[in-house]
Amino acid sequence: xxxxxxxxxxxxxxxxxxxxxxxxxxxxxxxxxxxxxxxxxxxxxxxxxxxxxxxxxxxxxxxxxxxxxxxxxxxxxxxxxxxxxxxxxxx
Amino acid sequence: xxxxxxxxxxxxxxxxxxxxxxxxxxxxxxxxxxxxxxxxxxxxxxxxxxxxxxxxxxxxxxxxxxxxxxxxxxxxxxxxxxxxxxxxxxxxxxxxxxxxxxxxxxxxxxxxxx
Numbered sequence: 001x002x003x004x005x006x007x008x009x010x011x012x013x014x015x016x017x018x019x020x021x022x023x024x025x026x027x028x029x030x031x032x033x034x035x036x037x038x039x040x041x042x043x044x045x046x047x048x049x050x051x052x053x054x055x056x057x058x059x060x061x062x063x064x065x066x067x068x069x070x071x072x073x074x075x076x077x078x079x080x081x082x083x084x085x086x087x088x089x090x091x
Numbered sequence: 092x093x094x095x096x097x098x099x100x101x102x103x104x105x106x107x108x109x110x111x112x113x114x115x116x117x118x119x120x121x122x123x124x125x126x127x128x129x130x131x132x133x134x135x136x137x138x139x140x141x142x143x144x145x146x147x148x149x150x151x152x153x154x155x156x157x158x159x160x161x162x163x164x165x166x167x168x169x170x171x172x173x174x175x176x177x178x179x180x181x182x183x184x185x186x187x188x189x190x191x192x193x194x195x196x197x198x199x200x201x202x203x204x205x
Binding site (some may be wrong): 002004005008009012015016019022023026032033034035037039041042045046048049052055056059060061063064065067068071072073075078079082083085086087 | 092093097100101104105106107108111112113114115118119120127128131135138139140143145146149150152153156157159160163164166167168170171174175177178179181183
């Protein structure tokens with residue numbers, strides 16, 4: 001992998017880690033419950049993006065399988081939490 | 092010295108990162124919950140998808156998995172954003188940034204109890 005791509009992937013990784021920290025701060029400070037839910041949703045999406053960046057760095061496509069599992073879990077969890085917030089019961 | 096796939100991968104990488112940054116900027120700056128939901132939908136709907144496109148071009152043997160994951164993300168992201176928005180509306184979060192509220196006329200029984 002050429003040096004330019006290597007450094008740009010590293011830069012993107014650092015930017016994504018910074019964004020995850022911003023989202024965690026957003027969850028901590030969230031004015032109402034929905035802001036926290038949004039923060040959690042974006043945090044999991046950004047960890048998925050970080051996993052994909054690691055897959056590019058390591059030249060190993062195993063991480064994309066892991067991020068597939070994470071994507072499905074985060075989608076189902078977000079919808080379940082939204083339903084719990086709306087109706088005060090899960091099922 | 093750069094192959095075509097590396098160039099395309101680099102472009103997709105930069106585009107995905109830019110979309111994620113814009114989404115996070117929207118998450119911080121937008122005044123209203125519903126506007127923030129609109130912005131954060133772009134982070135996973137566009138940012139992660141372009142990163143996956145970059146991974147398809149830059150990582151060997153990952154084309155099939157990447158396409159499956161791109162399809163999954165494109166399907167689930169709108170659904171999740173819509174679920175969160177309807178939850179926000181049902182518990183009565185006021186719309187600050189909106190012009191008018193069409194749903195109020197059609198769902199009179201939902202009373203904001205906050």
